[in-house]
Amino acid sequence: MAVLISIGGGKGGSGKSFLALNLGVALAERGREVILLDADLGGANLHTLLGIPFPSVTLEDFLNGFLPLAETAMETSVRGLKLISGTLARLSAKLKYDQKRRLFRNLRGLQADYIIVDLGAGIGPSTLDLFILADRGLLLLTPESTAVENAYRFLRGVYFRCLRSVATERRIRRAVEEVIEGLDPGSTPWDLLKKIEDMDGNTASKFRGVMHSLRPYLVLNQLRTRDERALGFSVKTVCKKYFGIDLSYIGYVPFDPKVSFAVARGRPFLWEYPDTETSRCIREIADRMTTDREVTLP
Amino acid sequence: MHQGNSRQDDHRQRGHPSLEEDPYEVLELKPGAGPTEIEEAYHRLMAIFDPSAPGISALYTLEEIRRMRAKIERAYHHLLAQAKGSKGDALPLNPNKGTLPPEEVEDIKARLGRLGGRALREIRERLGLSLQEVASVIKVTKGTLENLEGERFDRLPAWVYVKGFLRAYAKFLGVDPQEVIKAFEEVRRQ
Numbered sequence: 001m002a003v004l005i006s007i008g009g010g011k012g013g014s015g016k017s018f019l020a021l022n023l024g025v026a027l028a029e030r031g032r033e034v035i036l037l038d039a040d041l042g043g044a045n046l047h048t049l050l051g052i053p054f055p056s057v058t059l060e061d062f063l064n065g066f067l068p069l070a071e072t073a074m075e076t077s078v079r080g081l082k083l084i085s086g087t088l089a090r091l092s093a094k095l096k097y098d099q100k101r102r103l104f105r106n107l108r109g110l111q112a113d114y115i116i117v118d119l120g121a122g123i124g125p126s127t128l129d130l131f132i133l134a135d136r137g138l139l140l141l142t143p144e145s146t147a148v149e150n151a152y153r154f155l156r157g158v159y160f161r162c163l164r165s166v167a168t169e170r171r172i173r174r175a176v177e178e179v180i181e182g183l184d185p186g187s188t189p190w191d192l193l194k195k196i197e198d199m200d201g202n203t204a205s206k207f208r209g210v211m212h213s214l215r216p217y218l219v220l221n222q223l224r225t226r227d228e229r230a231l232g233f234s235v236k237t238v239c240k241k242y243f244g245i246d247l248s249y250i251g252y253v254p255f256d257p258k259v260s261f262a263v264a265r266g267r268p269f270l271w272e273y274p275d276t277e278t279s280r281c282i283r284e285i286a287d288r289m290t291t292d293r294e295v296t297l298p
Numbered sequence: 299m300h301q302g303n304s305r306q307d308d309h310r311q312r313g314h315p316s317l318e319e320d321p322y323e324v325l326e327l328k329p330g331a332g333p334t335e336i337e338e339a340y341h342r343l344m345a346i347f348d349p350s351a352p353g354i355s356a357l358y359t360l361e362e363i364r365r366m367r368a369k370i371e372r373a374y375h376h377l378l379a380q381a382k383g384s385k386g387d388a389l390p391l392n393p394n395k396g397t398l399p400p401e402e403v404e405d406i407k408a409r410l411g412r413l414g415g416r417a418l419r420e421i422r423e424r425l426g427l428s429l430q431e432v433a434s435v436i437k438v439t440k441g442t443l444e445n446l447e448g449e450r451f452d453r454l455p456a457w458v459y460v461k462g463f464l465r466a467y468a469k470f471l472g473v474d475p476q477e478v479i480k481a482f483e484e485v486r487r488q
Binding site: 143144145147148149150151152153156188231233234235237238240241242 | 326342343345346351352353354355356357358362366
């Protein structure tokens with residue numbers, strides 16, 4: 001069965017589509033079958049990065065029931081890499097409940113080694129659910145404090161959404177909702193989990209199990225200095241201490257102004273500039289992913 | 299404010315095992331970590347939980363950061379005291395690097411004529427210790443260590459402090475503090 005990876009992180013412009021495409025290319029270069037799914041509902045542009053201005057089929061065809069999901073995956077210029085284009089004319093970034101369920105069920109039926117889902121910005125429910133559903137979420141951020149903030153908020157959203165999904169008992173659900181709705185400000189995950197433990201130990205341990213299995217990947221993008229690589233370890237520490245979530249820091253990508261040239265030509269950066277540090281780092285991410293290793297600095 | 303605190307404390311006392319305040323867990327260290335590792339972890343975590351650290355304000359209130367820093371501080375002092383205590387006072391604090399065999403120290407002393415700054419430097423280098431490593435354990439700045447090794451009294455504080463530094467440094471290297479202090483005292487008098 002395919003490994004499902006969802007790339008998110010909250011902030012727009014952090015390079016989610018860029019990474020989705022080039023990571024896909026790097027995995028395809030290693031002989032893996034890859035399907036990219038553009039799930040940036042309302043802001044889709046993976047097709048543009050691949051030089052396809054008007055995709056003939058899109059995710060919308062599946063959502064409307066015209067085509068099976070597998071048939072919306074088009075061949076691209078990259079051998080071994082297929083694309084399910086995002087919907088072009090969509091105004092709402094929200095999926096209807098049954099559309100979401102159908103999408104999630106069918107995603108698991110796709111034939112590939114890797115399915116890479118490019119999530120949009122923000123912490124909308126569909127975005128969070130696609131992150132949680134994945135075998136591995138990939139949290140992407142740039143070193144700006146605004147991007148780090150959004151990444152933390154994104155994880156906070158993931159955390160509470162997971163918690164809500166395992167909380168079936170009414171009073172526990174209410175306690176979780178109160179925190180989500182901001183009615184219990186200043187309540188940390190730690191406080192909430194403690195409270196739930198007192199109410200129902202079973203739910204608490206079930207939840208801990210879910211969080212333990214989450215293990216999202218962490219990737220830093222657009223680094224301007226080598227020192228900025230260390231930020232990955234800091235984010236890892238904070239997430240462990242605050243949420244109890246173990247991030248797996250699998251790579252960093254240096255900033256390269258040539259990225260915009262590759263975008264303009266509608267060709268993967270990895271092909272246009274294969275010998276740059278940036279391309280090398282993306283390949284390293286693919287390697288760490290396939291061998292389950294993390295970044296280590298001397 | 300006060301109410302908020304007591305609520306937190308209440309939770310803490312009833313805390314569950316994995317969220318208990320284990321000093322090793324707080325500093326992300328494995329049991330048996332040496333003083334240098336403890337020192338490094340402490341500085342790393344204090345930088346991460348700095349109120350101005352990128353993004354931290356999205357999760358923690360200022361009060362929570364303050365509490366977290368206090369927790370790191372406690373863990374650090376606890377582990378450092380433990381690491382020093384368990385090794386005993388007479389033993390050097392650098393268990394990984396050990397000490398030089400006595401005949402090698404005698405050798406250096408004979409060659410240089412005394413157990414002064416140059417000798418300390420040679421012993422340190424033979425043990426493969428950087429100034430930074432020593433500095434972080436014996437709580438002396440790198441600059442001060444350099445000045446000790448260079449016997450530059452004009453750049454060092456009062457003699458009573460220098461004696462303290464020398465004692466710590468000598469102990470750390472596993473050589474006799476009294477002999478080192480004597481060697482320095484002779485130069486100082488000249």
